[in-house]
Amino acid sequence: KAGVTQTPRYLIKTRGQQVTLSCSPISGHRSVSWYQQTPGQGLQFLFEYFSETQRNKGNFPGRFSGRQFSNSRSEMNVSTLELGDSALYLCASSGTGARNSPLHFGNGTRLTVT
Amino acid sequence: TQLLEQSPQFLSIQEGENLTVYCNSSSVFSSLQWYRQEPGEGPVLLVTVVTGGEVKKLKRLTFQFGDARKDSSLHITAAQPGDTGLYLCAGAKVETSYDKVIFGPGTSLSVIP
Secondary structure, three states, X not given: OXXXXXXXXXXXXXXXXXXXXXXXXXXXXXXXXXXXXXXXXXXXXXXXXXXXXXXXXXXOXXXXXXXXXXXXXEEEEEOOOOHHHOEEEEEEEEOOOOOOOXXXXXXXXXXXXX | OOOOEEEOOEEEEEOOOOEEEXXXXXXXXXXXXXXXXXXXXXXXXEEEEOOOOOEEEEOOEEEEEOOOOOEEEEEEOOOOHHHOEEXXXXXXXXXXXXXXXXXXXXXXXXXXX
């Protein structure tokens, strides 16, 4: 069974630009969550999608948005990039997103904003 | 303010030593999970604990969920270099219908051969 795939692995952008990250969950998984990981803040929850609907949202500004397609693949978009957006962005999928469901993580997209 | 606190933040020990990592919160969680993350990779689930007071063992790793479901510990016996990594605890909050999983800041463990 293929794992969670995130593309691209590395990305360098300039302040003010926008970026789109992609996540393909494990086949059959309907829940996709996004996290931002930085050395200072650790893993911060961005949002979770289930069956194309945003089900949970973290405390990030509106510049961070996402969507999920009918095949459960998900994209995350960050507009008007800031230097502080430099981070490892992790996507995780789970079967239903119900309590105690394990999260299966991809290896992340490393975003650097210059 | 971190909803979940982990201690210690960094730990460097010799191969063969024992260690304990703690995960604490003032909030109650419906479940708590432990993950290990190695450089360049995403976190990988080690265990899920659900019941207050629950103890689970995974080879040399022992996980305990506090009676009040607010804290947890991870004990490693006879640590090996392969145990090196970032250990993350993650709690699923009780009050929402579909839990939002919150991660602690992690404990970075280095086991020296």
